[in-house]
Amino acid sequence: MAQYRIGQAILSPEQPDFDQMLGSAYNSRLRPICQCVGDPGVPMYIVQINGRFWLKRMPNTGRQHAIGCASWEMPEEFSGRSDLYGSGLTYDEDKIKLRLSFPLSRRGSQAPPAAAKSSTDKPSVQADIKRLTLRSLLHYLWDEAGLTKWPGKSTKRNWAFVNESLTIAADGKTVKQGDLQQYLYLPEPWVKEHREEIAGRRRERFAATSGSDGKNAHQLLLLIAEVKEIKQAGIGFSTVLFHLPDCSFIMDQKLHERLLRHFGREVRMWTGKSPGHIMIAATFSVSPEGSPQFEEVSLMFVSEEWIPYENVYELALIQKLVADKRSFLRLLRYNRPSDAPMPAFLLTDHGNEPVALYVIDAEFSLDDRQVEAAASASKYEYWVWSSRTHAGAVPTLPAPLPPTGTSAATASHRDPLSTQSSISNMPKLSGGSVPPVNQPSAAAANPAETGAHMSLDAGDPLEVGGR
Numbered sequence: 001m002a003q004y005r006i007g008q009a010i011l012s013p014e015q016p017d018f019d020q021m022l023g024s025a026y027n028s029r030l031r032p033i034c035q036c037v038g039d040p041g042v043p044m045y046i047v048q049i050n051g052r053f054w055l056k057r058m059p060n061t062g063r064q065h066a067i068g069c070a071s072w073e074m075p076e077e078f079s080g081r082s083d084l085y086g087s088g089l090t091y092d093e094d095k096i097k098l099r100l101s102f103p104l105s106r107r108g109s110q111a112p113p114a115a116a117k118s119s120t121d122k123p124s125v126q127a128d129i130k131r132l133t134l135r136s137l138l139h140y141l142w143d144e145a146g147l148t149k150w151p152g153k154s155t156k157r158n159w160a161f162v163n164e165s166l167t168i169a170a171d172g173k174t175v176k177q178g179d180l181q182q183y184l185y186l187p188e189p190w191v192k193e194h195r196e197e198i199a200g201r202r203r204e205r206f207a208a209t210s211g212s213d214g215k216n217a218h219q220l221l222l223l224i225a226e227v228k229e230i231k232q233a234g235i236g237f238s239t240v241l242f243h244l245p246d247c248s249f250i251m252d253q254k255l256h257e258r259l260l261r262h263f264g265r266e267v268r269m270w271t272g273k274s275p276g277h278i279m280i281a282a283t284f285s286v287s288p289e290g291s292p293q294f295e296e297v298s299l300m301f302v303s304e305e306w307i308p309y310e311n312v313y314e315l316a317l318i319q320k321l322v323a324d325k326r327s328f329l330r331l332l333r334y335n336r337p338s339d340a341p342m343p344a345f346l347l348t349d350h351g352n353e354p355v356a357l358y359v360i361d362a363e364f365s366l367d368d369r370q371v372e373a374a375a376s377a378s379k380y381e382y383w384v385w386s387s388r389t390h391a392g393a394v395p396t397l398p399a400p401l402p403p404t405g406t407s408a409a410t411a412s413h414r415d416p417l418s419t420q421s422s423i424s425n426m427p428k429l430s431g432g433s434v435p436p437v438n439q440p441s442a443a444a445a446n447p448a449e450t451g452a453h454m455s456l457d458a459g460d461p462l463e464v465g466g467r
């Protein structure tokens with residue numbers, strides 16, 4: 001059970017007055033201390049977003065938390081995110097600055113671009129390897145929202161949860177032009193009785209971008225949503241999204257062709273009716289008539305639990321881990337090429353350190369021995385499932401092991417060298433300043449919501465119950 005020290009009191013998110021206590025700590029400018037590794041604990045901070053209070057971990061402290069703590073962060077070497085530190089991801093005062101490889105505005109007329117921008121998210125352009133592509137931005141927000149973590153216990157997730165988690169994750173992140181929040185468009189969870197208000201808010205949001213900024217550039221919005229279908233309509237394609245039954249997005253023929261070319265694997269899985277959800281990340285413009293049109297798109301498959309996967313073996317492993325109530329973390333590639341060996345998951349309930357789970361599908365370019373060699377080069381325990389030799393049931397996984405005594409866990413997690421090594425390849429981050437206590441939130445996408453809320457680490461909103 002998570003525990004936080006706020007002033008003299010030890011509080012848990014399970015207690016009924018936790019929201020209230022968090023609100024008063026925010027007002028009294030008290031810093032909460034996570035107790036997962038005992039005293040003196042790991043400092044955190046409180047933010048207010050959309051009228052609710054949330055606990056966030058401070059930059060570079062993720063590895064100081066215990067492996068079972070919602071604020072624990074994986075060893076950076078495993079994630080494609082580490083390749084972007086110092087370039088695509090840097091600290092700028094108390095905000096995290098994202099450098100994108102795609103534009104958030106378009107010059108010229110409102111007419112569709114003569115040639116839609118490439119939808120490829122593969123880092124084929126050398127200069128862009130160190131910037132966030134649409135895919136790597138989606139990966140980053142998924143990680144920051146805690147959607148890549150599965151806590152083992154039964155957890156309910158739906159679009160409302162995902163939407164809120166992504167909104168919190170986007171807070172405090174900036175792009176060249178300003179706050180990321182100002183560009184992000186996540187469809188509101190659709191409620192039939194409120195459909196008119198919801199449509200009104202959407203029209204207002206779209207209308208704000210359909211004008212020019214005075215330099216003849218039109219702002220684009222960044223959509224993250226679940227795709228229902230893409231169907232032929234007129235000379236292009238119409239994309240229908242869940243939670244937006246009364247608004248479809250135009251995709252021109254060229255962009256659709258590129259989509260098929262670059263996401264052939266995803267599209268094949270789709271037509272095979274893979275369970276779960278198909279997420280789209282896209283930039284779009286809005287015509288003067290109010291119709292949204294895609295500029296660039298990227299797709300990502302997620303399981304029923306909204307955990308990303310790349311092939312049916314990874315999906316089978318997710319289903320097995322969830323059914324067995326295991327806690328684990330999904331690792332994402334970001335800009336890492338698809339032929340670079342990396343674990344798909346980390347088991348986080350096998351003692352004090354993670355176990356790397358590798359899944360090899362038949363299309364993978366390296367042979368099994370090369371993957372094993374890469375896996376054994378790491379100091380962490382690993383497990384490999386090759387579908388080439390064993391396509392059937394998921395092989396036996398390392399059994400759950402409780403973490404050893406708090407003191408051992410504490411020592412290992414407080415080791416300054418281990419923290420240092422995890423940040424050594426991100427020079428701009430290691431000197432990053434610490435956010436002030438009670439840093440006020442920047443943009444509130446939906447200020448209508450008010451009232452204190454169950455708090456959690458914004459790096460991982462999994463601890464919220466009852467949603």
Ligand SMILES: [Zn+2]
Nearest residue numbers: 034036065069
């Ligand atoms: Zn902790």
